[in-house]
Each structure stands twice: as structure tokens, then as C-alpha cells.
Amino acid sequence: MRSYRHVGIALGFLGGTTLGSGISFLFRLEPVQLMLCVTLCGLGGILAGLLVFSAWQSRFQER
Numbered sequence: 001m002r003s004y005r006h007v008g009i010a011l012g013f014l015g016g017t018t019l020g021s022g023i024s025f026l027f028r029l030e031p032v033q034l035m036l037c038v039t040l041c042g043l044g045g046i047l048a049g050l051l052v053f054s055a056w057q058s059r060f061q062e063r
Helices: 005-027 031-062
Strands: none
Touching: 005 031
């Protein structure tokens, strides 16, 4: 069975950085704070993407 781990990482990073960019725009953060916010949200998105796809894969293997 194929592993979708790379898909989880890519989608999580995309979603996390998009969320971080939006938060930075709304709060009008300075450049250093903006980069920190986008980086932290991107890392959080990677972790969330890995968790979602591993849960999805384990559910799929049960069937």
C-alpha cells in the first residue's frame, strides 16, 4: 500500500502557512514577527497533516 505521508506534509504545510499569513495580515505584524508566525503555523500544519493522514490510513487499512 502506498504511503500518503508526503501528501499530508505538503497539504499541512500549505494550510499552515496560509493560516499564518492570514493571521499576520490581520494583526499587521512586523516582518520578523510575520516570518515567525508563518513558520510556526507551517510547522503546526505539518504535524496536523501527518496526524490526519496517519489516522486516515489506519482507518482505511481496517476495512
